[in-house]
Amino acid sequence: xxxLIKYAILLLFVMASGCRKDSVTNNSSxxxxxxxxxxxxxxxxxxxxxxxxxxxxAPTAAAISNLNTFLQxxxxxxxxxxxxxxxxxxxxxxxxxLAEIQAIENVNRTxxxxxxxxxAYFFFAEGDYAANSGSSKVLGVAxxxxxxxxxxxxxxxxxxxxxxxxxxxxxxxxxxxxxxHILGLVDNGTPMQVAHLDTSHGKHCxxxxxxxxYAAETSDIVANIxxxxxxxxxxxxxxxxxxxxxx
Ligand SMILES: [Zn+2]
Ligand SMILES: [Zn+2]
Numbered sequence: 001x002x003x004l005i006k007y008a009i010l011l012l013f014v015m016a017s018g019c020r021k022d023s024v025t026n027n028s029s030x031x032x033x034x035x036x037x038x039x040x041x042x043x044x045x046x047x048x049x050x051x052x053x054x055x056x057x058a059p060t061a062a063a064i065s066n067l068n069t070f071l072q073x074x075x076x077x078x079x080x081x082x083x084x085x086x087x088x089x090x091x092x093x094x095x096x097x098l099a100e101i102q103a104i105e106n107v108n109r110t111x112x113x114x115x116x117x118x119x120a121y122f123f124f125a126e127g128d129y130a131a132n133s134g135s136s137k138v139l140g141v142a143x144x145x146x147x148x149x150x151x152x153x154x155x156x157x158x159x160x161x162x163x164x165x166x167x168x169x170x171x172x173x174x175x176x177x178x179x180x181h182i183l184g185l186v187d188n189g190t191p192m193q194v195a196h197l198d199t200s201h202g203k204h205c206x207x208x209x210x211x212x213x214y215a216a217e218t219s220d221i222v223a224n225i226x227x228x229x230x231x232x233x234x235x236x237x238x239x240x241x242x243x244x245x246x247x
Contacts (some may be wrong), residue, residue: 028235029122030112032145035184038075039246044118046079048070050111052088052104057152059119066230070176075244077118084111094132096111098141101149120182122175123153127228137219140174142181150174165225172230174235177216185212185237185247190244196236210234 016240037043049067051059064083071081090106093100104123111119125239129138129151140150148170159170181203184190198206201214208215208224211231215221225231233241241247 018112024047026124033113033118034145035182035189037118037182038120038246039190039241041076041078042245044113044116044119045077047075047077047081047120048111048117049081049083049120049122049126050109051083051150052084052108052121053085054090054092055087055124057126058085058087058123058135059124059150059171059175060168061153062170064214066172067179070179072176074241076109076245079116086110093125093127095128095132095152096125096149097130098143098149100130101125101141102143102147105144105211106148114196116196118146120146120179121148121177126153128154135219138217138219139170139219140178142178146182148175148178148182150178153221158222164222166228169220169225169230171227172213173216173225174219176230177211178232180212180237184244185233187238190240192236193239193243194236205234205237207234207236210237212237 038047044241049071053059068081068083075081090108092103101123105121109121113119118123129141132138137154138151139155140148140188142148155165155170155174159165159167181188184191186203186205187197196206198204198214204214205212209231211233213231215224216231232234
């Protein structure tokens with residue numbers, strides 16, 4: 001294949017994946033990237049993950065440490081992976097729409113992808129997701145090619161009690177799950193090596209013990225977290241990541 005055709009195919013893919021994942025208008029705050037950019041070392045050899053939160057709603061230190069371990073184990077980044085955190089000021093809201101979350105990112109995100117450095121962004125919200133309906137609450141959303149929101153207040157509502165998982169365990173479950181979508185799971189920019197898509201629940205794994213099972217980003221997961229263990233990726237998801245440049 002000549003270089004021009006390769007470039008055209010890549011460009012089409014980037015555009016298609018941008019349209020599919022972003023339900024709100026993207027602006028110039030983030031470069032559109034693809035899962036292979038995170039997994040392989042070819043286009044970017046360094047990753048900076050930026051975490052922003054309102055005072056009092058930072059993730060636990062254990063969750064940050066777990067995220068670092070999770071990324072180090074899966075991504076090829078020879079110049080390293082770092083996580084930077086910052087409290088931001090923003091009006092407190094009881095519920096957030098996706099458009100409001102992206103507006104917060106547009107104003108506050110400081111780490112931008114350029115050169116050989118790739119960046120990712122998390123906002124930890126001190127309210128619930130506006131699109132919640134019924135008793136099942138959304139705990140996190142991956143809404144752009146490198147952007148995620150974690151509903152920290154909702155996570156706290158469903159953790160830490162006698163019959164609930166520890167806070168850091170539930171945080172890590174949701175943080176890892178959303179990053180899994182950014183890494184292209186399941187069939188979300190990273191091709192499946194064998195079929196394991198849960199066709200009735202979008203871009204999720206059909207194994208209820210896998211991190212990428214659909215319930216892992218909602219309050220429904222709480223009953224499934226046994227003994228404080230963070231769900232891991234199953235072999236099929238791991239094979240997909242390896243097949244797309246990961247480790
Ligand atoms: Zn999901
Ligand atoms: Zn899986």
